Amino acid sequence: MEPSMFSALIFLLFLVDTTLSLTPDGLSLLSLKSAVDQSSDGSAFSDWLDTDPTPCRWTGISCMNITGFSDPRVVGITLSGKNLRGYIPSELGTLVYLRRLNLHSNNFRGSIPSQLFNATSLHSLFLYGNNLSGPLPPSICNPPRLQNIDLSNNSLSGPLQKDYLKNCRQLQRLILARNRFEGEIPAGIWSDMENLIQLDLSSNELTGSVPDDFGKLKSLSGTLNLSFNHLSGKIPKSLGELPVTVSFDLRNNNFSGEIPQTGSFSNQGPTAFLNNPLLCGFPLQKACKNPGQSSADSPNSGPGSEKSPGKGLSPGLIVLISVADAAGVAFIGLVVVYIYWKKKDDEDGCSCTGKSNFGGNEKRHLCNLCQLCSCACINGGFGNEDSDSGDPEKGERGKGEGDLVAIDKGFTFELDELLRASAYVLGKSGLGIVYKVVLGNGIPVAVRRLGEGGDQRYKEFAAEIQAIGRVKHPNVVKLRAYYWAADEKLLISDFISNGNLASALRGRNGQSSSSLSWTTRLKIAKGTARGLAYLHECSPRKFVHGDIKPSNILLDNESQAYISDFGLNRLIEITGNNPSSGGFMGGALPYMKPVPTERSNNYRAPEARVTGSKLTQKWDVYSFGVVLLELLTGKSPELSPTTSTSVEVPDLVRWVRKGFEDENPLSDMVDPVLLQEVHAKKEVLAAFHVALACTEPDPEVRPRMKSVSENLERIGT
Secondary structure, three states, X not given: XXXXXXXXXXXXXXXXXXXXXXXXXXXXXXXXXXXXXXXXXHHHHOOOOOOOOOOOOOOOEEEEOOOOOOOOEEEEEEOOOOOOEEEOOHHHHHOOOOOEEEOOOOXXXXXXXXXXXXXXXXXXXXXXXXXXXXXXXXXXXXXXXXXXXXXXXXXXXXXXXXXXXXXXXXXXXEEOOOOEEEEEOOOOOHHHOOOOOEEEOOOOEEEEOOOHHHHHXXXXXXXXXXXXXXXEEOOOHHHHHOOOOOEEEOOOOEEEEEOOOOHHHHHOOHHHHOOOOEEEOOOOOOOOOOOOOOHHHOOXXXXXXXXXXXXXXXXXXXXXXXXXXXXXXHXXXXXXXXXXXXXXXXXXXXXXXXXXXXXOOOOHHHHHHHHHOOOOOOOOOOOOOOOHHHOOXXXXXXXXXXXXXXXXXXXXXXXXXXXXXXXXXXXXXXXXXEXXXXXXXXXEEEXXXXXXXXXXXXXXXXXXXXXXXXXOOOOEOOEEEEEEEOOEEEEEEEOOOOOEHHHHHHOOOOOOOOOOOXXXXXXXXXXXXXXXXXXXXXXXXXXXXXXXXXXXXXXXXXXXXXEOOOOHHHHHHHHOOOOOOOOOHHHOOOOOOOOOOOOOXXXXXXXXXXXXXXXXXXXXXXXXXXXXXXXXXXXXOOOOXXXXXXXXXXXXXXXXXXXXXXXXXXXXXXOHHHHHOHHHHHHHHHHHHHHHHHOOOOOOOOOOHHHHHHHHHHOOO
8 A cells, every 4th residue: 555545544544533524525635635745835725624514615625416415525626726735645536526626736746646537527637737747547538528638747757558548538638748758659549539629749758650540530629739759750641631720730850751731731830840850841941852853864854855756845835835925925015004104103293003192283183083094003002012102212202291192092182181171089009199080071081190200211111001001801900091201100091980899898988888799799709810810821911910909909880890000010110209299290180188098918928928029920819819708708808997897807818717627607707798698608618719729828839810710700600
């Protein structure tokens, strides 16, 4: 008998005379109290009294009435993050109705007792973040309902035995990362794990090849993480059979050969395969050599190339040459047309290359005509590379009288029209004051004041503006024009009529009075995800927003979401001034008291809060996940004096994660407004899983926004 078991039994025998009223479950729990070092923080056990009739009021203990028993039975133990030192007693295995054991983030040492899995009702086992050692217990999969195993961040070792894991058929999450497991990953068991959602074997000492039957994990979502091991051989093509939403993390291994190009592989970025020196092929920038072909074997060399002179060119090659010739002629024609219109621009003061020369001169009617006619503009509309904004001389002109430059060639108005327009302040932040301006034709626009400096850096400013101007997506606010002068820089964009998501969720005064339906919230989440995925994957600059939060998600009257404020940090850096200070265009627009700004930003990713960290797309993924959690829970992560304390959760991500780990009812976490839509329960749960994947602490584990958007699009369809 192990010394730990012997001491626990002596302790129980000692208590027999004084604990006759305590239930058997309570006696088993006292073994845990005795197994914890007295030097630990004992406050967790301060109310664990042997004189109580049941342990159901003890800290960290959950009970439930079970048919056939007069006393409630223990179903949950949650003592995470208590700095407890000691060992896990085998007596916990006598708690036959125990469903969840949550002892993570403590200092428990020793091995995981095999008897623990005599608790046949065990559903979730969270022991990560301790100092546990030894191999996996052979009985680990004995509980028939076991769904969640997280043993990461320990010192567990030994092989992953096939016989130990083959019975884990109900498993949904198997997380064994950051241990010392060694040997090969067992094959022939994964096709039976039909419910497995998450698999993380990273940061161990595993060797050998990846099992082919990993491709049978049809329920897998998020990231298949095998990084930081010693795995070798070719990456099996069967992984391409995994759902397209699954991301791979195969970094820092010894894989070799060509990366397969089928199925799910087409959605993977280069990060998934880094630090595998012998790996080649897309998406890595390392071409694969064909060992079977030399210069002598080339189809256009050697004696064989002269044996069939009568065959001539193949039909496909002839078509290809013809198409190339046609393209060349078309290109020359476009160049001629462009030069012609460029000359006309210089002569008439009007541009068909995407710009109008705003100002009061006698040729203004020619510009209007040029805007309306269907002339052959080469790069008209968004982001014209050859427009005035790219003119090297423009930097000098910017020092004098200001220039109002239209980015969208179909959007025309005059500078004096902007000066005369009525306006009022919409808001004020570190990115400038935003005004609503109603033009003479009755069309409202949003005007953002960037500041007064940066007159020597016009070329940089124009390049950034052009990149922003090329962004055209239904869920991204469209930039229409900009004003440049030595003492003023303005951005003119579409005005979105129904405020922002922060106001929609929290009310105008910060009080939670939102009645947004689940259908509306899901629509907002999907639209925002589509816009972000476009910025990340399809925009010319592959933008990173860097500041996703509800106040930067605008809504129209149909609750369509629009992402605003992307690309502004760089523009503020160029102008070099505080945009929140000073007047506005000589005081032409009235200055009103701005709305209060948010005091903190808990939407930012953990790594984004480190000074000097490099901006990445995974920042946006995390921030979007927090926004999605706010849509689901109705609780704000912002610490703001205007936020109602009844809905304020300083660490919203941790609060939701703990709720899922403790298997709290969904009704405890979801916004009460949504409880009225009973039919949406499955959809809400699916959205929670998307949000939790987005807010993973490790940025490499988070999915790409493209995958996030695809997952959300499946909800409710």
